[in-house]
Amino acid sequence: MKCNISKKCGGCQFQGIPYKEQLKKKQKKEQSLLGAYGKVCPIIGMENPYYYRNKVHAVFDRDRKGNIISGIYEEGTHRVVPVENCLIEDEKSQEIIRTIRGMLKSFKIRTYDEDTGYGLLRHVLIRRGFSTGEIMVVLVTGSPIFPSKNNFVKALRKAHLEITTVVLNVNDRQTSMVLGDREKPIFGPGFIKDRLCGCMFRISPKSFYQVNPVQTEILYQTAIDYAGLTGKETVIDAYCGIGTIGLIAAKKAGKVIGVELNKDAVKDARINAKENKITNAAFYQGDAGRFMVEMAAKGEKAEVVFMDPPRAGSDERFLSSVVKLSPKKVIYISCNPETLARDLKYLTKHHYKVEKIQPVDMFPFCDHCETVCELVRK
Ligand code: SAH
Numbered sequence: 001m002k003c004n005i006s007k008k009c010g011g012c013q014f015q016g017i018p019y020k021e022q023l024k025k026k027q028k029k030e031q032s033l034l035g036a037y038g039k040v041c042p043i044i045g046m047e048n049p050y051y052y053r054n055k056v057h058a059v060f061d062r063d064r065k066g067n068i069i070s071g072i073y074e075e076g077t078h079r080v081v082p083v084e085n086c087l088i089e090d091e092k093s094q095e096i097i098r099t100i101r102g103m104l105k106s107f108k109i110r111t112y113d114e115d116t117g118y119g120l121l122r123h124v125l126i127r128r129g130f131s132t133g134e135i136m137v138v139l140v141t142g143s144p145i146f147p148s149k150n151n152f153v154k155a156l157r158k159a160h161l162e163i164t165t166v167v168l169n170v171n172d173r174q175t176s177m178v179l180g181d182r183e184k185p186i187f188g189p190g191f192i193k194d195r196l197c198g199c200m201f202r203i204s205p206k207s208f209y210q211v212n213p214v215q216t217e218i219l220y221q222t223a224i225d226y227a228g229l230t231g232k233e234t235v236i237d238a239y240c241g242i243g244t245i246g247l248i249a250a251k252k253a254g255k256v257i258g259v260e261l262n263k264d265a266v267k268d269a270r271i272n273a274k275e276n277k278i279t280n281a282a283f284y285q286g287d288a289g290r291f292m293v294e295m296a297a298k299g300e301k302a303e304v305v306f307m308d309p310p311r312a313g314s315d316e317r318f319l320s321s322v323v324k325l326s327p328k329k330v331i332y333i334s335c336n337p338e339t340l341a342r343d344l345k346y347l348t349k350h351h352y353k354v355e356k357i358q359p360v361d362m363f364p365f366c367d368h369c370e371t372v373c374e375l376v377r378k
């Protein structure tokens with residue numbers, strides 16, 4: 001399969017390279033960045049590396065002839081490149097985006113113009129629960145008034161009955177962020193559910209959720225196996241998002257404490273605990289570093305720390321508190337081997353050693369790589 005816009009898009013750095021070769025490249029990169037800390041296991045790739053993304057984003061605009069287009073920003077610019085068939089995004093979601101594009105004219109909905117601020121529809125964001133089939137459509141608009149929105153939703157659902165919720169999100173600011181602060185469901189509950197590793201998770205529009213659910217189950221399972229839980233441990237799930245790792249671990253742990261910055265995600269995590277009938281997990285909203293400093297200052301104990309920070313990695317405040325708390329194990333889940341290497345340098349200088357490093361390919365055709373790393377206290 002071939003993508004003819006990959007150069008302009010810039011999202012897939014490895015388009016045109018056979019999948020096996022891509023895996024080799026990633027293995028090599030992981031080896032060179034992390035090999036000094038321990039043995040890097042062979043990367044776990046996908047059987048079918050296409051259409052794996054459960055989250056699809058399209059920006060709406062008009063071309064020079066005035067035709068409505070949807071796609072992605074050309075790399076480094078605000079020019080929109082039309083996308084017809086992306087090889088890594090969920091196919092059903094792409095179909096829904098095409099339907100919406102086709103509906104705009106008859107509903108007299110104009111696309112938003114970033115320069116003038118006129119027009120309505122800016123972006124469409126779709127998330128699909130691969131295991132439940134539930135689909136969330138987020139319509140991001142430049143103003144809160146969406147004319148005949150009920151009829152719009154009706155017509156959209158007529159074409160795609162599988163849509164389970166539609167959310168209106170208002171973003172009237174000059175920003176490269178897709179979602180604005182104000183949002184409300186105009187159909188359904190305003191979130192979708194998806195199942196991972198035997199637990200059901202609710203996902204709100206602004207909450208982080210791993211984009212490749214097939215590989216996420218492998219990633220999480222590896223992390224939980226590395227933790228070697230016996231049922232007694234106090235476990236910290238730092239940078240916990242909607243509580244996925246912590247809640248899956250809770251069944252095998254004494255108690256789980258999760259911390260996450262995003263308010264919506266923390267709310268999801270608390271509800272997810274209840275819905276899965278997990279009573280030994282608590283979630284806190286705040287900066288993970290500050291939270292850990294407080295835990296360490298209070299002399300709290302934890303045997304296992306899962307940490308899954310964003311691409312920028314963790315910080316010294318967090319890491320130094322981990323060292324103070326001195327858990328038996330730290331399971332580091334990383335989406336950026338460069339910052340992982342930096343943080344491993346700190347931890348291996350402060351009483352920890354690396355036991356295992358397992359790369360998992362969560363992003364076929366892209367040069368990003370996910371890694372699970374088991375550290376144990378010396
Ligand atoms: N473990 C989750 C989320 C990982 S993504 C999962 O697998 O789904 C990283 C998460 O860290 C995001 O949810 C983001 O909102 C959160 N985050 C970013 N900076 C943070 C900080 N300083 N403190 C706590 N959480 C943070």
